[in-house]
Each structure stands twice: as C-alpha cells, then as structure tokens.
Amino acid sequence: MRRALLSLVAMLSLFTQPAAHAEGAQDYGVLIISRERLEIATSCEIGIYLQDQLAGRLFQEQSTSFNLPPGRVTVRLRQLPGQAPGCLPGIDGPNSTTVELRAGQISKYRIAMGQDGLYLKRAALQY
Numbered sequence: 314m315r316r317a318l319l320s321l322v323a324m325l326s327l328f329t330q331p332a333a334h335a336e337g338a339q340d341y342g343v344l345i346i347s348r349e350r351l352e353i354a355t356s357c358e359i360g361i362y363l364q365d366q367l368a369g370r371l372f373q374e375q376s377t378s379f380n381l382p383p384g385r386v387t388v389r390l391r392q393l394p395g396q397a398p399g400c401l402p403g404i405d406g407p408n409s410t411t412v413e414l415r416a417g418q419i420s421k422y423r424i425a426m427g428q429d430g431l432y433l434k435r436a437a438l439q440y
Contacts, residue, residue, distance in 0.1 A: 340382070340383070340416055341380045341381060341382055341383070341414075341416060342380075342381055342382075342383055342414030342415055342416060342417065342418045342419070342420065343378055343379070343380055343381075343414075343418070343419040343420070344378065344379045344381055344386065344388075344412060344414060344420050344422070345376060345377070345378045345419065345420065345421040345422070346361055346369070346371070346376065346377055346378075346379075346388070346421075346422050346423075346424065346433070347371075347375070347376035347377075347421070347422075347423050347424070347436065348371040348372070348373060348374065348375055348376065348423070348424045349374070349423055349424075350373045350374050352423060352424060352425045352426065352434075353373070353424060353425070353426050353431070354426070355392065355399075355400075356372070356373060356400075357392050357393065357395055357399070357400035358370050358371065358372055358392070358393045358395050358400065359371050359372075359390055359391070359392055359393065359424060359431065360390070360391045360392075360393045361377065361388065361389075361390060362388070362389040362390070362391065363379065363381075363386055363387070363388060364386060364387055365387070365389065370393065371424070381414055382414075383414050383415055383416045384413070384414060385411050385412070385413055385414075386411070386412050386414060387409050387410070387411050387412075388409060388410045388411075388412060388422075388433060389408070389409040389410075390408075390424060390430075390431035390432065390433070391431070392431070408429055408430055408431070408432050410422075410432065410433040412433075419438060420435075421435070421436045421437070421438050422434060422435055422436055423436045
C-alpha cells in the first residue's frame with residue numbers, strides 16, 4: 314500500500330512539473346518573414362540579411378522564421394543571383410528595417426516592393 318501511494322505521488326508530480334516550466338518566461342522573440350506571390354513580381358530568390366549577415370533565402374510563396382534574442386535587429390532584403398534568366402543581384406539600397414523584438418513576442422512581416430526596392434511590411438498574425 315505504501316509503495317502504491319509513493320508511486321501515485323511520483324506520477325502526479327510528473328504531470329504538474331511540466332506545466333510550471335511551460336509557463337516560464339521565454340528568452341527569445343520570433344520574427345516571421347513571408348513572401349507573397351502577388352507582392353513581388355519576380356521569381357528570383359530573395360536574401361534576408363539580419364545584422365548584415367545572410368540568414369535566409371526565400372522563393373515565391375515561402376516563409377521563414379527566426380528565434381532571436383530580445384532587442385533591435387536590422388533586416389535588409391536583396392535579390393540574389395540565381396540560375397533563372399534575369400536573376401541578377403539587386404543593388405544594395407539604403408533600405409533596411411529595424412525591428413524591436415520582445416521576449417515571447419511573435420512579429421510577422423511580408424516582403425513587398427516599392428519604387429525604392431524591396432522592403433518589409435508588417436503583417437497580421439493568423440491563428
């Protein structure tokens with residue numbers, strides 16, 4: 314009987330401990346960047362640079378996400394050279410977006426194109 318009671322207590326503690334850890338504070342923010350087909354007319358690959366380092370590549374209708382420490386991150390976009398005709402590297406413009414991330418926050422952006430080239434446009438999160 315005593316052994317069964319100890320086993321039951323041990324099993325109950327397994328179910329209660331993960332919930333306490335799951336509710337703990339996260340030490341990163343999530344940055345989601347997507348490329349909608351209608352926003353960008355080119356089929357060329359687009360490079361995503363975080364703090365001036367190539368961190369991701371997107372083709373049409375793709376998205377990527379980054380788990381980043383809280384704080385400011387600079388995002389720059391650039392058309393990358395590719396095997397498809399006409400996919401030449403884009404001119405590096407002065408356009409960059411600074412995103413402020415908070416721990417536990419999810420921020421979503423879409424890639425868009427304007428007169429000054431590629432830029433990020435805030436997007437609504439869909440659950």
